[in-house]
Amino acid sequence: MARTIVILGASYAGVPIAHYLLKHTAAKVNGLKVIVVAPNTHLYWNFASVRGILPNMLDDDKLFYPLAPAFAKYPSDRYELVQGVAEKVDPSGNVVQVRGHDGSAREIRYDELVIATGSSFKSDMPFKNLSSTGKTKDALHDWVERIKTAQSIVVAGAGATGIEVAGELGQEYAATGKKQITLVCDQDLPLSSKFKRDVRETAKKELERLKVKVITNAKVTGNTSTKTITLMKTSEPSTTTTLTADLLIPTYGVVPNTSFLPASMLDSRGFVNQTAALRAEGFDNIFVVGDAGNLEDPQAVHTDAQVVHVVKLIEARLQGRGAAAVPPYKPADKIMFAATLGRNRGTGQMGNWRLWSWLVWLAKGRYLGTDYAGALVSGERTLRVKDW
Numbered sequence: 001m002a003r004t005i006v007i008l009g010a011s012y013a014g015v016p017i018a019h020y021l022l023k024h025t026a027a028k029v030n031g032l033k034v035i036v037v038a039p040n041t042h043l044y045w046n047f048a049s050v051r052g053i054l055p056n057m058l059d060d061d062k063l064f065y066p067l068a069p070a071f072a073k074y075p076s077d078r079y080e081l082v083q084g085v086a087e088k089v090d091p092s093g094n095v096v097q098v099r100g101h102d103g104s105a106r107e108i109r110y111d112e113l114v115i116a117t118g119s120s121f122k123s124d125m126p127f128k129n130l131s132s133t134g135k136t137k138d139a140l141h142d143w144v145e146r147i148k149t150a151q152s153i154v155v156a157g158a159g160a161t162g163i164e165v166a167g168e169l170g171q172e173y174a175a176t177g178k179k180q181i182t183l184v185c186d187q188d189l190p191l192s193s194k195f196k197r198d199v200r201e202t203a204k205k206e207l208e209r210l211k212v213k214v215i216t217n218a219k220v221t222g223n224t225s226t227k228t229i230t231l232m233k234t235s236e237p238s239t240t241t242t243l244t245a246d247l248l249i250p251t252y253g254v255v256p257n258t259s260f261l262p263a264s265m266l267d268s269r270g271f272v273n274q275t276a277a278l279r280a281e282g283f284d285n286i287f288v289v290g291d292a293g294n295l296e297d298p299q300a301v302h303t304d305a306q307v308v309h310v311v312k313l314i315e316a317r318l319q320g321r322g323a324a325a326v327p328p329y330k331p332a333d334k335i336m337f338a339a340t341l342g343r344n345r346g347t348g349q350m351g352n353w354r355l356w357s358w359l360v361w362l363a364k365g366r367y368l369g370t371d372y373a374g375a376l377v378s379g380e381r382t383l384r385v386k387d388w
Helices: 014-023 046-052 133-149 160-174 197-209 300-318 357-365 373-377
Strands: 003-008 032-038 042-044 064-066 079-090 095-100 105-109 112-115 119-121 152-156 180-184 213-215 218-221 228-233 240-244 247-250 254-256 286-288 336-340 346-350
Touching: 003 014, 003 105, 014 032, 014 300, 014 373, 042 133, 042 373, 046 133, 046 160, 064 133, 064 373, 079 105, 112 300, 133 247, 152 160, 152 218, 160 180, 160 197, 160 336, 180 218, 197 213, 197 346, 286 300, 336 357, 346 357
Parallel strands: 003 032, 003 112, 032 079, 112 286, 152 180, 152 247, 180 213
Antiparallel strands: 042 064, 079 095, 095 105, 119 254, 218 228, 228 240, 336 346
């Protein structure tokens, strides 16, 4: 009997799931067809975007990898790549309504649905995919030009993306006296308080070593489109002050890409209610993987672990094996985190241990994953599993 799996999203989760099903599961399940629905024609290696927004750092071929050639090796009756966005999902009817980039409308029926739509940055910042590959490229190139001409730059937000952007700008410009770089963080140190204090202190120290000015206990507020940037102190007493800068780079405000789903499937923040079986709560045939779900914080290491587990769940379901055939997914019980601070340094945390700077450089900072991005797109590996 024919079986159709629809995968919404074609990035770090959707792409390896589709490859696994086509490479391995299709040989075990007669009539299996995989349909991937995504607005992007290329996988955007956004891990490297923190370096890619700087002039003359990374060419487009290190950031964008075409999807169609990677799937052309499979029989054409087994897969389909649909360029468009899901506008609505009807779980009761097992139907996805899709709007193509050409304006066309289409209903796609599914037996199993995989929600791997990820998340986006507010303000259309190209640290994640925008509404199409073309728009993502345009936004990235626009920021390259803005950074090229700016003499003073403020990075707002001191999460992982913020400190990585500040580190890249610091090494290239502040350390050499070419531009003034400032990082604004809303706590007394960069990064969230869930991380060890010495990890956060290392981030601040390394940025200051690169001549980045770090402003703590403040956040950007008011009109940010002019050269005068208003800061509100987050510590008592709450006061405001201003900065003068040529350019503001916001690095905060990640939101899940789930607006096409019924509100009943979402939590108060817009994430899909995701069970330990990596399903949407209440639906055995709807799987949720990555940033769109609420089981774990949006983080690549969690996405990859879910990818590795969910293909086993899907395969067991397709083969008619019971729910007990695959044990429940176990969310990570320890912090796994690494952030680059310029091209040669970094910080991170593994459990209760602070990672050495050289180890972050070795594992991440040298290439930001661009050395294996092509292998992920072609289905040879996931982010961490080297034999897929």
